[in-house]
Amino acid sequence: MKVLAALGRVARRFSAERPADHGGQEAEGSPRPERQHQPPPFQNLPPIADLARGQGFVVLDESWLERSLADYIREDTWALPSPADREGYAPGRDYDYWLSGLKDYLAVKRLLRRHGVSLDAGTRILDFGCASGRVLRHFDAHEKGHALWACDVNPRHVSWVSSFLGPSIRVFPNAASPSLPVEDDHFALVYAFSVFTHIDEWELGWLAEVRRVLKPGGLAYLTILSDRTWRSQKPGCDLYDQLFRKSLVGGPPITPELFAREMPAGKVVFALENARAGEATLFHSLQHVRDVWGRFFEVVEVVPEGHDYQDVVLLRK
Numbered sequence: 001m002k003v004l005a006a007l008g009r010v011a012r013r014f015s016a017e018r019p020a021d022h023g024g025q026e027a028e029g030s031p032r033p034e035r036q037h038q039p040p041p042f043q044n045l046p047p048i049a050d051l052a053r054g055q056g057f058v059v060l061d062e063s064w065l066e067r068s069l070a071d072y073i074r075e076d077t078w079a080l081p082s083p084a085d086r087e088g089y090a091p092g093r094d095y096d097y098w099l100s101g102l103k104d105y106l107a108v109k110r111l112l113r114r115h116g117v118s119l120d121a122g123t124r125i126l127d128f129g130c131a132s133g134r135v136l137r138h139f140d141a142h143e144k145g146h147a148l149w150a151c152d153v154n155p156r157h158v159s160w161v162s163s164f165l166g167p168s169i170r171v172f173p174n175a176a177s178p179s180l181p182v183e184d185d186h187f188a189l190v191y192a193f194s195v196f197t198h199i200d201e202w203e204l205g206w207l208a209e210v211r212r213v214l215k216p217g218g219l220a221y222l223t224i225l226s227d228r229t230w231r232s233q234k235p236g237c238d239l240y241d242q243l244f245r246k247s248l249v250g251g252p253p254i255t256p257e258l259f260a261r262e263m264p265a266g267k268v269v270f271a272l273e274n275a276r277a278g279e280a281t282l283f284h285s286l287q288h289v290r291d292v293w294g295r296f297f298e299v300v301e302v303v304p305e306g307h308d309y310q311d312v313v314l315l316r317k
């Protein structure tokens with residue numbers, strides 16, 4: 001917990017409440033501190049009750065709902081992050097952003113239930129690569145008594161979650177290299193939406209770390225861009241167009257012919273020029289998941305398009 005408290009202090013340094021520079025307030029003669037780059041302030045949106053209007057683009061199967069949609073809306077009283085803090089999820093479509101998180105939260109519960117696992121009160125859950133809590137906010141708003149933990153390599157996201165979601169969430173910034181300040185065998189569930197689609201060099205280390213913090217029998221719910229996703233790529237698809245526009249280094253050139261052929265390797269990395277940790281885009285073939293990820297976990301199930309165009313891989317320690 002001490003580590004978490006220290007990390008929490010680091011997170012708070014980036015918080016929205018951070019006071020502005022006190023220009024000209026230093027004692028005479030003291031060296032003027034170097035002006036540091038200030039992250040832009042958060043421009044939050046109101047809670048979803050004020051934004052949920054009309055039909056969203058995100059299609060939510062009503063049979064997934066455990067109560068009425070109006071109840072879910074009423075239960076989530078937290079502010080929404082602005083599109084700038086949403087990692088590209090539904091820019092300008094705030095209701096869809098919220099619905100996509102609700103859908104993923106319900107999808108986790110459904111898949112676990114199918115494998116005989118229910119998330120009872122007291123269950124310890126980690127959202128790995130939580131960003132500004134798109135999915136986490138639903139566990140927070142609609143479940144009672146879970147121990148929710150969350151982390152992200154981007155301290156701005158950690159600051160957002162610690163400032164604007166529920167105070168009982170234990171959120172901390174993690175390093176790009178695989179280590180979490182958490183004891184062994186801790187969580188019943190670790191979920192990571194669209195995170196292993198961005199981890200390049202440290203993939204195996206992070207798989208080992210997720211395994212370490214899971215209890216025996218615990219589940220990892222990870223999403224990937226699979227060989228099925230690969231084959232579906234063509235001009236006009238969001239992902240294809242994003243990759244085409246980016247300044248990529250090292251990977252094969254983005255052409256329709258590339259995706260018309262099988263993946264050239266079990267894992268294909270599209271790396272960005274001058275990228276920071278977590279900015280590559282990776283595809284994993286299901287064979288790679290079985291052969292390589294299967295050394296760390298039992299591969300329980302793969303759900304095609306379980307998260308938009310990404311597949312869900314459910315793994316058991």
Ligand SMILES: C[S@@+](CC[C@H](N)C(=O)[O-])C[C@H]1O[C@@H](n2cnc3c(N)ncnc32)[C@H](O)[C@@H]1O
Pocket residue numbers: 087089128129130131132133134135151152153154157174175176192193194195198199277278279
């Ligand atoms: C595409 S976003 C998905 C965010 C969130 N999981 C969601 O579904 O809304 C990927 C997130 O993973 C984070 N990330 C990438 N590499 C990471 C790592 N090694 N450890 C923790 N977070 C990481 C990024 O900072 C970013 O917030």
